[in-house]
Amino acid sequence: QVQLVQSGAEVKKPGASVRVSCKASGYTFSAYFINWVRQAPGQGLEWVGWINPNSGVSHSAEKFQGSVTMTRDTSINTAYMELSGLRSDDTAVYYCARSLGDFPVYFDHWGQGILVTVSS
């Protein structure tokens, strides 16, 4: 069965960077895009960006351009998201989620989420 397993919780100081991972199994990793969606405590969902595991091409929402880097390692079916220049309002659960491609972009499987806490 399709599984997206994410790395563990992180605590970082303001200004630092964090890299989180998402390991895929149960399907052909290169055939689907990996998206990142975040959810601040008690808030709604916000799309961060996607990566095409086949090509390595990524695209992020405008507000995250310059601060987010998405990569992948196809040898271990894992996608990564690095967020730099962390601020307190980056505190959120970060989910990876699968989509068919860059269109249509809806999310049929989700990881369990990673809580990233930014605090001094």
Add this chain to the structure above:
Amino acid sequence: EIVLTQSPGTLSLSPGERATLSCRASQSVRSSYLAWYQQKTGQSPRLLIYGASSRATGIPDRFSGSGSGTDFTLTISRLEPEDFAVYYCQQYGDSPPYTFGQGTKLEIK
């Protein structure tokens, strides 16, 4: 960027009742490219509906989606205890960003 507004914010109903959740877009959603998700406390979202009206794999037929243009509806025909959760709509008809509504909390009355 398309803004999605969900109503009501909270819906209080009893098991067995019918639930109707609304999602309104700030501009027309191309080709009804709208999805609905269910999120239970402490869990990841789960895809229910895509393309405004197509049920995702394994989703019971008491869940149905409808609508086009700027107005979309998720209907749960007969509520089961496990259906009480937060529901989000998401549009993917426009170029990124792919936006979500703020959610409707469905609670037991």
